[in-house]
Amino acid sequence: MYALFWRFLSGFVAIFTRNIITLAGSTLVTASVILIAVLMGLETMGRVDSPYLGIVIFLILPGFFVLGLLVIPLGVLWERWRARKRSMVAAEEAAKPFPVLDFNNARVRGVAGAVALLTVFNFGIMGVISYKGVVYTESVDFCGRVCHTVMEPEYTAYLDSPHSRVACVECHIGPGADWFAKSKLSGVRQVVAVTLDTFSRPIPSPVRELRPSKETCEECHWPAKFTGDRIRVIPKYLEDEENSLIHSVLLMHIGGGHGGGHGIHSWHIDPSKTTTYLPLDEQRQEIGIVRVTEADGTVTEYRASGLELTEEEVAKAEFRTMDCIDCHNRPTHIFHAPAQAVDLRMASGGIDPSLPYVKRVGVEALEAAVGEPGDLDRIAAHVRDFYARDYAELAEQQRGTIDKAVEELQGIYKRNVFPDMKVTWNTYPNNLGHNDDFPGCFRCHDDSHESKTGQTIRGDCSLCHTLLAWDEEDPDILKQLELK
Numbered sequence: 001m002y003a004l005f006w007r008f009l010s011g012f013v014a015i016f017t018r019n020i021i022t023l024a025g026s027t028l029v030t031a032s033v034i035l036i037a038v039l040m041g042l043e044t045m046g047r048v049d050s051p052y053l054g055i056v057i058f059l060i061l062p063g064f065f066v067l068g069l070l071v072i073p074l075g076v077l078w079e080r081w082r083a084r085k086r087s088m089v090a091a092e093e094a095a096k097p098f099p100v101l102d103f104n105n106a107r108v109r110g111v112a113g114a115v116a117l118l119t120v121f122n123f124g125i126m127g128v129i130s131y132k133g134v135v136y137t138e139s140v141d142f143c144g145r146v147c148h149t150v151m152e153p154e155y156t157a158y159l160d161s162p163h164s165r166v167a168c169v170e171c172h173i174g175p176g177a178d179w180f181a182k183s184k185l186s187g188v189r190q191v192v193a194v195t196l197d198t199f200s201r202p203i204p205s206p207v208r209e210l211r212p213s214k215e216t217c218e219e220c221h222w223p224a225k226f227t228g229d230r231i232r233v234i235p236k237y238l239e240d241e242e243n244s245l246i247h248s249v250l251l252m253h254i255g256g257g258h259g260g261g262h263g264i265h266s267w268h269i270d271p272s273k274t275t276t277y278l279p280l281d282e283q284r285q286e287i288g289i290v291r292v293t294e295a296d297g298t299v300t301e302y303r304a305s306g307l308e309l310t311e312e313e314v315a316k317a318e319f320r321t322m323d324c325i326d327c328h329n330r331p332t333h334i335f336h337a338p339a340q341a342v343d344l345r346m347a348s349g350g351i352d353p354s355l356p357y358v359k360r361v362g363v364e365a366l367e368a369a370v371g372e373p374g375d376l377d378r379i380a381a382h383v384r385d386f387y388a389r390d391y392a393e394l395a396e397q398q399r400g401t402i403d404k405a406v407e408e409l410q411g412i413y414k415r416n417v418f419p420d421m422k423v424t425w426n427t428y429p430n431n432l433g434h435n436d437d438f439p440g441c442f443r444c445h446d447d448s449h450e451s452k453t454g455q456t457i458r459g460d461c462s463l464c465h466t467l468l469a470w471d472e473e474d475p476d477i478l479k480q481l482e483l484k
Helices: 002-016 020-044 051-085 091-095 106-137 140-146 148-159 168-172 177-195 264-268 311-316 338-347 358-367 375-390 392-397 399-416 476-480
Strands: 226-237 245-256 273-279 287-294 299-303 465-472
Touching: 020 051, 020 106, 051 106, 051 140, 106 140, 140 148, 140 168, 148 399, 226 338, 226 465, 245 264, 245 476, 338 358, 338 399, 358 375, 358 399, 375 392, 375 399, 392 399, 465 476
Parallel strands: none
Antiparallel strands: 226 245, 245 465, 273 287, 287 299
């Protein structure tokens, strides 16, 4: 056993210290392994929290590890070439292109054993690191925090969304090897763009290479499930002194199932028909043509009023198959307009509605902040100056409440405005429903998309919902349903 140990040890020494090149390679390998182990330990213990640590552990250090492994045999070859040049081996040996491995020689057995042991060890290390590297590059930290400037708007919105516990790759990649490979190839292009600072500001929306929702969203959201109708209560604060609270109450006809029934999902995800459309702009806010293909092959085409496209242009145009993302286009990366954001914070108690005119003043402060240096200070000054000027006594008595309102308004700004990426209010359209900022449903349901037979895509409110109350201070329906 003692002799075997020394044989392996001499093999290791022979490999690592053969010359300066093998010594350099072995040093790279050893240092990389030690640093990987130490840094992984620190990360596991929570001593270090940095999104860039993963790049060092799983991308940079493994690169040096592999480089060291390549350098070691180069040193061996260089040593052999140098020995032949100096006639340190016999002429017949020097003439042979490859060395002769004589396992009757104890030294050869020691070196071979060392090489075999190192190979198994190295394969084990690279297997673990490769696996951990893939896991890391699919983590939320890697997607959201490594490319901080680029992804800051999307990452911030993601953390405040209904899908904040769903990993980015679940929606952007999904299961299967083909989209995994596509995402990695696309990732290389994105890394180059970030490195050379050639990426778009803001990031274009919608994402062109996004996987169809049937292969991602529907992994969790079962389209065949019948949902029926649901009550939706929408609180809104007026911009008067009392910040009067009003409500709209909608009975949403969601529907669902296998189609044929009444409701939004019953028609739009009906498996018996396929709907395609022709967008006229990059953000898909203007829809030129909608085609509906029934199960029997019948096609009905609805064209927007005044559409100026020839038949040849239509034939060459790229139609998109409608899916979930065409309406739910921001299920995770949700940005709010100032008035909507202030309503949400007031309804949740973040901003005290008892502060006079706080809705109006807050919206004014936010709308004036459009992504310029000093915006946060101007928001604070606008609110504090208003109360100091018009409600001096209240400003002294409720200073803490006003400070809290200022903090909340600054938080709204920081969640929706990102100057470095040129993202400000309403940069990204939201197609879910409809409002004053974006047409949403009315992109198609505008009564102006008409077929050759005179049929139109109707814009009736009752198609999607029944109005139970609209901007009422104390709706009877809420009392009847015992809702507040």
